[in-house]
Amino acid sequence: MPSLTLAKTNEIIEATFAKAKEINLKPLGIVVFDAGGHVVAFQKQDGASFLRFEIASGKAYGALAVGAGSRRVEAMAKERPHFMQGLSGVSGGKVVPVAGGVLIRSQGEVIGAVGVSGDTSDNDELVAIAGIQAAGFEADGG
Template sequence: MTELTLAKSLKIITSALAKGKELNLKPLCVVVLDAGGHVKASQRQDGASMMRFEIASGKAYGALAVGAGSRWLNLQAETRPHFLEGLSAVSGGKIVAVPGGVLVRDRKGAIIGAVGITGDTSDNDEACAIAGIDAAGYTPDAG
């Protein structure tokens, strides 16, 4: 299995923030987690509101927890709210079930981490995460 390095994590962040600038988005916070759910790198743009780190982390953590992007979790919240209530309870409330949490897969398809982004609409957050993961040479999986 490929390791998600700090250098690649920083590439994901800078590329995701560049995409946000290109799209003229609100200030973003980007969190990159390794496959074990540990923070590898994070940046919060000037002007990003409070709690952005926690929200971005929750999107990425949720994706890792279930092995699917947070877009899938959002669908589950709509169709199976009891599932999300239980998942939230067993995770200690760490999961944020809205788009913007994207799995990072290596060339063989193994999950090596996740990226969570927040600050703009969930769809825009997700687009920036995908752009960052692509730029680092990995495969994004938004769910």
């Protein structure tokens, strides 16, 4: 099983930025987490506001915590806001339940997650998926 090395992680980030440039998105922050919810790499483009790391991380962390892309986490938050409040509490406030947190799967297995923040949630998710796929993994946006 190909694992989430730093080289592969950087490949994901570059491909995500490339897609964002192609479709002309606003400045982004992109984080990659391993399967245990720890940061492997992050990059923030010039002009992105200062909390991008925290927001992008909250999307990726929420996806890993629930085992589904953060689009699904967002649906959960709408359906059952009290559950999301509880999840936020037990995670120490680490979850941002909106689209743009995408699971990285390799042969079906979750090996990490990408979180993108800076444009609309839909666009954030779109480029995260493109970046993951460009690096040869399966993307699961939820």
